[in-house]
Amino acid sequence: MQAQGAEYQMHHLYVQNHDWLSRWLYTKLGCCHQAADICHDAFIRILQKWRHQGHFPDIEQPKAYLTTVAGRLVTDHFRKQSLEQAWQESLASLPEKDVxxxxxxxxxxxxxxxxxxxxxxxxxxxxxxxxxxxxxxxxxxxxxxxxxxxxxxxxxxxxxxxxxxxxxxxxxx
Structure with a gap:
C-alpha cells in the first residue's frame, strides 16, 4: 500500500508541477529542448531518490523542492557546457599531427x-x-x-x- 501511495504522490507532483517547472527552466536556459531535458532529469532524480530511500520524500513545498533539484541540474549543465567549450578549444589549438x-x-x-x-x-x-x-x-x-x-x-x-x-x-x- 505504501508503494501505491508513493506512486500516487509522484504522479501528483509531476502532473501539478511539470508545466510550471518547464517554464521556469526555460527562463533560465532560453531553450525549450534543454528545459524539457532538465525537467525530465529533475523528476527522474526525485524518482531515484524515492526508490533509494524506499519511500517518497515528504515534500511540503513542491515548487521550492523542484527549484532546488532543477537548479542543481542547471548548474551541472552550465559546468558541462563550459568544460565542453574548453575541450573543443584545446583540441582546435593542436596541430593536426598531434590530434x-x-x-x-x-x-x-x-x-x-x-x-x-x-x-x-x-x-x-x-x-x-x-x-x-x-x-x-x-x-x-x-x-x-x-x-x-x-x-x-x-x-x-x-x-x-x-x-x-x-x-x-x-x-x-
Missing amino acids: PSPQLLLQLRETLEEVDRILNSLPQAVRDTFLLSQLDGMTYKQIAEQLQVSERTVKRYMAQAFAACILLENDEV
Missing part, C-alpha cells in the same frame, strides 16, 4: 568528465587547494598564504583531494 585517435579522445574526455565530477563534489576550499597545487604548480606554503590557512590545513585538503582521486582510480579497475 589523438578517436578512441583516445573518448577515453580522455570520459576521464576529464569524471575528474570534473569528483572535483565538484569536493568542498570549495579542498578543490581550490588541489587546483592551485596541480594546475598552477604552487607550493603548499604559497597556497597557504593565498588561501590564508595553515600549511597543515593545505596538507589536509590535499590528502582529501588525493583520496577522492584514488577512489576514482579504484572505481575504474
Whole structure:
C-alpha cells in the first residue's frame, strides 16, 4: 500500500508541477529542448531518490523542492557546457599531427568528465587547494598564504583531494 501511495504522490507532483517547472527552466536556459531535458532529469532524480530511500520524500513545498533539484541540474549543465567549450578549444589549438585517435579522445574526455565530477563534489576550499597545487604548480606554503590557512590545513585538503582521486582510480579497475 505504501508503494501505491508513493506512486500516487509522484504522479501528483509531476502532473501539478511539470508545466510550471518547464517554464521556469526555460527562463533560465532560453531553450525549450534543454528545459524539457532538465525537467525530465529533475523528476527522474526525485524518482531515484524515492526508490533509494524506499519511500517518497515528504515534500511540503513542491515548487521550492523542484527549484532546488532543477537548479542543481542547471548548474551541472552550465559546468558541462563550459568544460565542453574548453575541450573543443584545446583540441582546435593542436596541430593536426598531434590530434589523438578517436578512441583516445573518448577515453580522455570520459576521464576529464569524471575528474570534473569528483572535483565538484569536493568542498570549495579542498578543490581550490588541489587546483592551485596541480594546475598552477604552487607550493603548499604559497597556497597557504593565498588561501590564508595553515600549511597543515593545505596538507589536509590535499590528502582529501588525493583520496577522492584514488577512489576514482579504484572505481575504474
